[in-house]
Amino acid sequence: MQLVQNVPFFSIMLAMISAVVTPVLPRRAAKWLSVGMVSAVVCLHIWFLPFMLSFGGSYNYMMGHFPAPWGNELRAGLLETVIALALSIVMLLSQLSGMNKLQRQIDTPKQGLFYVMCNLIMAGMLTLTYTNDLFTAYVFIEIMALSSCALMMARQVGHTMVASMRYMILSLLGSGLILIAIALTYNLTGHLLMENIHAVIARYAANGAYALPISVIIGLFIAGIAIKCGVFPFHMWLPDAYGYSTSAASAVLSSVVSKAYFFLLVKIFYRVIGIDVVLSDMALNLMLVLGVLSMILGSIGAIRCLDIRRMVAYSSVSQMGYLFAWIGLGSDVGVAAAMFHLVVHALCKSMLFLSVSPLCDASGDSKRFVDLRGAGYRYVIPGIAFSLGAMSMVGIPVLGGFFSKIFFAEAAISGAGWVRITLLAALALSTLLNAFYFMHTVLGLYRKPREGFVRQPFIKSRLTAVTLSVFGAVNLAIGFFAKDIINLITTGIQNLA
Numbered sequence: 001m002q003l004v005q006n007v008p009f010f011s012i013m014l015a016m017i018s019a020v021v022t023p024v025l026p027r028r029a030a031k032w033l034s035v036g037m038v039s040a041v042v043c044l045h046i047w048f049l050p051f052m053l054s055f056g057g058s059y060n061y062m063m064g065h066f067p068a069p070w071g072n073e074l075r076a077g078l079l080e081t082v083i084a085l086a087l088s089i090v091m092l093l094s095q096l097s098g099m100n101k102l103q104r105q106i107d108t109p110k111q112g113l114f115y116v117m118c119n120l121i122m123a124g125m126l127t128l129t130y131t132n133d134l135f136t137a138y139v140f141i142e143i144m145a146l147s148s149c150a151l152m153m154a155r156q157v158g159h160t161m162v163a164s165m166r167y168m169i170l171s172l173l174g175s176g177l178i179l180i181a182i183a184l185t186y187n188l189t190g191h192l193l194m195e196n197i198h199a200v201i202a203r204y205a206a207n208g209a210y211a212l213p214i215s216v217i218i219g220l221f222i223a224g225i226a227i228k229c230g231v232f233p234f235h236m237w238l239p240d241a242y243g244y245s246t247s248a249a250s251a252v253l254s255s256v257v258s259k260a261y262f263f264l265l266v267k268i269f270y271r272v273i274g275i276d277v278v279l280s281d282m283a284l285n286l287m288l289v290l291g292v293l294s295m296i297l298g299s300i301g302a303i304r305c306l307d308i309r310r311m312v313a314y315s316s317v318s319q320m321g322y323l324f325a326w327i328g329l330g331s332d333v334g335v336a337a338a339m340f341h342l343v344v345h346a347l348c349k350s351m352l353f354l355s356v357s358p359l360c361d362a363s364g365d366s367k368r369f370v371d372l373r374g375a376g377y378r379y380v381i382p383g384i385a386f387s388l389g390a391m392s393m394v395g396i397p398v399l400g401g402f403f404s405k406i407f408f409a410e411a412a413i414s415g416a417g418w419v420r421i422t423l424l425a426a427l428a429l430s431t432l433l434n435a436f437y438f439m440h441t442v443l444g445l446y447r448k449p450r451e452g453f454v455r456q457p458f459i460k461s462r463l464t465a466v467t468l469s470v471f472g473a474v475n476l477a478i479g480f481f482a483k484d485i486i487n488l489i490t491t492g493i494q495n496l497a
Contacts, residue, residue: 007048008076009061011041011084014212015123022116025179030112031099038092040120041061052081055486059496060132073193075132075271079339079492081228082485083263086343087472090255091122097354097467098248105155105246107179108457114154114249120253121145124338125260134192134272135181137264140227141178145171148257150291151249152241160393165304170237174227181220185272188213204384206276209260214273221268222290228261230326232294235317239301242313247357250309251350259346262323266335269327269495284328288419291325292426294318299433307367308360311437312352315393318430322404325423326411332493335412337407344478346482351471354464355385359445361458365397376445379409381462383445385468390438392475395431400478405431407486 006416018037022030058077095118106114124144131137149171152164186192191199204210230238268276278284298317305311322341325333358369362379363371377382392401405427412423419431478485 001408002051003049004051005059005061005076007044008074008080008084008126009063009207011044011048011088012074012123012126012130014040015119015126019116019119019123021447022112022119024052025112025113027108030115034115035092035095037282037321038088038095038122041105041126042085042088042092045081048082051083052076052078061130062154069101070421072136073106073132074130075194076130077492077495078488079177079496080129082488083259083339084126087125087129087256087259088122090346091125091252093471093474094248094251094350094354095469097464097471098251100461100463101247101357108152114151116432117147117154118252118314120144120256121151125256127246128260128264132198132271134185134194137181138175138182141261141264142175144176144257144260145228148253151252153247155244155246156247159240159244163244164236167237167241170227170234170492174224177220177227181217181224184213184217188217192270194267197272198274198356201277202274205274205280211281212454213282214277215281218273218278218281219286220271221474222263222283222286224291225261225265225349226287226324228256229320229324230291230317231320232297232317234466235294235298238317239305239310239313242353243261243307244317245353247299250313254313254353255346255350258316259342262320262342266327267496271494275330280329282323284330286328288328288422289325291323291328292422294321295325295426296321296433299437303433303437305437306369308369308372308441309353309367312349312356313443316349316435317440318434319349319393322408322430325426326408329411329415329419329423331411331414332410332490333407335488335493336397336486337404337411339493340407340482340486343485344392344404344475347471347475348392348401351385351475352389352393353469354471355382355389355468356462357466358382359386365406368451369441373444373447374440374449376442379458381468382467385472386445388470388475390442392479394435394438398476398479400475400482403479403482403486470485 014037017035022033061074063072124140127140128137148163149168152160173465184196189197192199227234242254269275296317298314302311302314305314323338326338357380359375359382362375363418392399395402395405404466406428412420
């Protein structure tokens, strides 16, 4: 084994060690240790990606001296590498951009603990991406849930307390459903390793045995992860959780945590149950329905919002709906489109949340649309960053979101009958709704301030400006290299099973 093949293990252990060491360090040291760890993980994956391209497949990494099923395994492939790299970049830029605002929003003694939670979420994201063991995935699902709740509560105001409690209750419900699904899977197959489970379930499916228990397992996994991702009708926790947390926490929760859960569901379909079994069970129709409802109703919820942060939060409900709907299409083309949009949405949504905070600072610390008029002139770089992110989500040409819509349309056309019509109609309607509330907000940022508005002094952060500029450059790059990225994802999906 070459040294570069240790990158998945090294990355997870770096995040775990950083989470253990950070609590005993002074606040400033804890902050830069966390940033340094994420930077190291990004650099390791930049080194790892060319190797996986030349490797041309996937491999299992045995952790320790004991082979599975007694030991634990990681599994690295091209798709896992692309997702881990993209989400690591989002984590790094989110921490850097929200760093200065954290000092004003969180009490000084608790700032070091904020970075502990970020490190644990980083470890959880990497583990869910690379693990080859179902129970290990469940353990880190719980670690991410508790860490996410702590991130919300770091900003101790009344709204975040209520939001974190609501999140915890629903998150525990989702975790419980996933745990029941894992327990049933183990009872049915006698294995927790993904490949071994896949082999047993494929044998059952060929013989027509245990069809009902397998259907129940698939349904439990879908419901549990739908709750975790905030898909309609399980989205009640999401607007408050994203809308009242710190900007860095909102960026991490919307762009890293939810995407890691969703990617785990894709792995379960391909590597645990088997996509052929899932298709024959018709369970994907449930995902398609949930996805379409989220696309439309999430956008309607965003239109009804009176402040910008809740609008961006409701937009996440709509965008997660795209992912669920096109996985529900049940084709590799649909999965590839969903994975591409996962990357685009992770980068755009974090940039939107992180640009909203300085725009509010430039508007007297107000989130109301009426007070944000002219904020794009008062704070230029966040205004440009928000505009880029909004236009990408709408699907303006050249930006990554435009190619997401193109890939979604191509995948929908490959569907048959009512599925094709439903997805194309939902895509068109959702795009129009997205354009309505995002473009209305962007135009408002460059309108004349309301009568009687008095400009208040505010602090401009050079670090925030730099990181938002990098976010904007990365989002533009995704559009220019969309074909190459979708080719990587498509190759990775072929090697996923």
